[in-house]
Amino acid sequence: MSTQEQSAAATTQTQSPDVVVVGAGTAGCYAAATIARADYDVVILERKTEDEAGHIACGDALKGADSFPEAIPKSKLEPAFTNTGVDHGRFEIPQEDTVLEIPIPGELAVIDRWEYGRRIIEGAEAVGVDFHYDTVVNNVTQADDGRVTGVEAIRKGEPRTYEAAVVIDAAGSLSVLQDHIDFSESTFDTNVNYSHFCSAYREIVHVDEPVEWDDALVFKPTERAAGYLWYFPRTDTEINAGLGFQMTEEPMKLVDDLKRDLENRPEFAGADVEDKLGAALPTRRPYDSAVHPGYMAVGDAAGHVNPTTGGGIAGAAYAGKYAAEAAIKGLETGDVGEKTLWEYNERVMDHFGARYAALDVYNILSTAIDVDDLMGLLAAMPGEKLAEALYSGSTSIGPKLAAESLYNSRGHWGTIWNFFQTKRRADDLLELYEAYPHHPAALEHWQERRDELMEQVYETTGADPKY
Numbered sequence: 001m002s003t004q005e006q007s008a009a010a011t012t013q014t015q016s017p018d019v020v021v022v023g024a025g026t027a028g029c030y031a032a033a034t035i036a037r038a039d040y041d042v043v044i045l046e047r048k049t050e051d052e053a054g055h056i057a058c059g060d061a062l063k064g065a066d067s068f069p070e071a072i073p074k075s076k077l078e079p080a081f082t083n084t085g086v087d088h089g090r091f092e093i094p095q096e097d098t099v100l101e102i103p104i105p106g107e108l109a110v111i112d113r114w115e116y117g118r119r120i121i122e123g124a125e126a127v128g129v130d131f132h133y134d135t136v137v138n139n140v141t142q143a144d145d146g147r148v149t150g151v152e153a154i155r156k157g158e159p160r161t162y163e164a165a166v167v168i169d170a171a172g173s174l175s176v177l178q179d180h181i182d183f184s185e186s187t188f189d190t191n192v193n194y195s196h197f198c199s200a201y202r203e204i205v206h207v208d209e210p211v212e213w214d215d216a217l218v219f220k221p222t223e224r225a226a227g228y229l230w231y232f233p234r235t236d237t238e239i240n241a242g243l244g245f246q247m248t249e250e251p252m253k254l255v256d257d258l259k260r261d262l263e264n265r266p267e268f269a270g271a272d273v274e275d276k277l278g279a280a281l282p283t284r285r286p287y288d289s290a291v292h293p294g295y296m297a298v299g300d301a302a303g304h305v306n307p308t309t310g311g312g313i314a315g316a317a318y319a320g321k322y323a324a325e326a327a328i329k330g331l332e333t334g335d336v337g338e339k340t341l342w343e344y345n346e347r348v349m350d351h352f353g354a355r356y357a358a359l360d361v362y363n364i365l366s367t368a369i370d371v372d373d374l375m376g377l378l379a380a381m382p383g384e385k386l387a388e389a390l391y392s393g394s395t396s397i398g399p400k401l402a403a404e405s406l407y408n409s410r411g412h413w414g415t416i417w418n419f420f421q422t423k424r425r426a427d428d429l430l431e432l433y434e435a436y437p438h439h440p441a442a443l444e445h446w447q448e449r450r451d452e453l454m455e456q457v458y459e460t461t462g463a464d465p466k467y
Contacts, residue, residue, distance in 0.1 A: 012159040017041040017130070019327055020151055020164040022137050022177060024053050026313050027299030028170030029120040029129075030320030031327075033071035036128040038328050043162065044124065045135040045153060053133060054117020057202055057279035060240040061086075061217055061232045064314035066107035069321040072123030080116035081109045082234045083214065090216035101216070108217070110232050110240070114275075135160070139180050140167070140295075146185040147336070148294035151177070166327040166336050167295045170320065173197055173280045175301040181292065186338050187440045188295075189287035191467055195247050196284035196303070198310060201254035202242030204275040210236035211267050222257065229261055241268075244310065246283060248367060248466075254278065283307045284466070285357040286348060288450075289443060291341040296323045304348065307360040315352045322347040338440050346436055354433030360466075361426040361457050368463035369418070418461070425457045 021032045024046040035042040046053050065081065068074045086108045091100040125131065132155055139152040141161075150163040169177045174197065183190055214236035220229040227245035234240055243258040245251070255276075262268045282303040290302035298304065298319040305312035326344035330336035432453060437446045458465055 012161055014161045014163060015043065016163040017043045018164060018331055019043075019166045019168060019324075020045065020162045021168045021170055022151065022175075023170035023172060023299075023301070024048075024121055024124075024131065025056065025117070025170055025172065025299060025316065026120060027301075027304070027316035027320040027323075028168070029124040030069055030071055030317045031168050031170060031298060031324040032129040032320075033124040033127050034069070034321050034324035035327060036124070037071055038324075040328065040331055041130075042128075043130040043132055045137055045151070045155075045162070046131060046133050047136045048133065050131075050133045053131075054121055055114045055277075056117065057200065057242075057277035058113040058240075058313075059200075059202065059230055059232055059242055059310060060110050060113050060234060061230075061311065062109045062111050062313050063104070063106060063309075063311055065109035067314065068317050071127070071321060071324075072120055072317075076123045077116060077119045080111045080113075080119050082112050082238070083110040084108075085215050086110055086217055086233070088216050090213055090218045092218065092220040094220070104217075110217075110234050112234060137171070137177060140177055142182060143294075146182060146293060148181060148292060165294065165331055168320075168323055168327065169295065169297040169301045170299050171301050173282055173300045175297065178297065178301070181295065183292055186292040187289040187443045188292040188297075189289050191288070192284075192303075196282060196466070197247050197280045198244045198283040199247055199251070199254065199278070199280055200242060200244035200310070201258060201276075201278040202240055203258065203273050203277075204234070205239045205241045205262065205268060206272040206274070207237050207239065207268060208270060209267070211239065220261070227257075229258065239268075244281075246363075246367065247280075281305055281310050281312070283310065283360075283363055285360040286353040288447060289342075289345055289440070290323075290348070291326075291338055291345055293337045293341075296326065296341055296344055298323045302348075304353070304356070306356055307363045315356070318351055319348055322351075342438075342440055346438065349433055349436040354430055354436070357433045358426040358430035361422060361429060361461075364457060364463045364466055365418075365422050365461040367466075368461045421460045422457070425453065425460050429453050429457070 018040040019035050019042045021028045021042060021044045024044050028044055032042045032044050068077065088104055089102045091102065093100060135153050135155040137151045137153045140148055141150045141152065143149050148167050150161060151167060153160050153162065169175050171177055211233060214233045218231035222228060229243050232240040241258060241262060243254050282300055282305045284303050284307055286304055287297065287302045290297040299316035300312060304315045304319045322344045326341045330340045333340065432450055437443050
């Protein structure tokens, strides 16, 4: 070791909690709070300052607002719920000069995401989680057998090493931690590409007069099928306005396109704009496996997002809980190997991962279908029947819609049939994911069957392979 390296090593501080969590978002805070409640030492490393922590780009819409893990109970979060009166989606279809309103079952809310971020941090702190802000992780340490043993970071400009039995990666989309880990001795999913993500931008817009759609989540397609605008009312005069596009497509000028649409909407005349932020988020299936000896990925870092909407708060909270409980089991037994942590994968797939993987089929379809044809079909559908078909879990989405709107949908029967066939492929995939393997050794065989089903998806939709 050179004199310079010896000097650096001598000044590097080392801390050894039981568990290190990287990222103070939903998944990270719920994971850490669950571990702290079990009386283990856990630290969250957050790259932002204490004042900025919890401030991220988000659509602010929350489905599943009625359910959060007890590690940070919902009661602590409710002050961040600014609009609990939303109950349907409002789809504006300019190509057909119409608006389609679709009821959405379950509890919905629009939140103040920054306030929510503060609340989950306070909830984690209250049960003993240690937060290290201004901390940027720049490397991951591994033992000779491949087990992750900690991370290296810069905290407030000073090098610091964190040694831990388990590292939980809650660092968000395209987490850099995964670039530093050798996964060759585990089943951790490395089939991850930037094209599996969406680029998004949003602003908080204040208007003088209440909007007439303060009880709805407003969606509007862009000229390309892979892009959409949203208007989510935090209150009747404070709107989260945003725009996103699939990274499989040519980039959109997000700021300019959103500004142009705002200028053309009379309800936003004279509006004040603040808090402009952009982000990337997964629009892909969950990772096949998000575990490696001594390491788990959670939330956006593991693709735990509804790929058709980008919604991921509730799923991230439970992913954090499940990962934490697997980590606790490893700490109790002294074994943090892949087999011990595997139950985390199973619980994610059982709770929401299988459903998200099936929904990804529709995301794939959207890349191959003509946007005008799709909008024309949606405009011909009765909203209540469309909602019933979308949320009933039935495989008969095509015939159900065709029976209700046979006359109005003439000219779109080919698209209806395509949707029906796609729904069948999605159901086949869902059934396979519901039979997710119980141990790592069975994953390869399961993946082979899944890939066969995906070939059928591509054949049915006409889409280019995504994975």
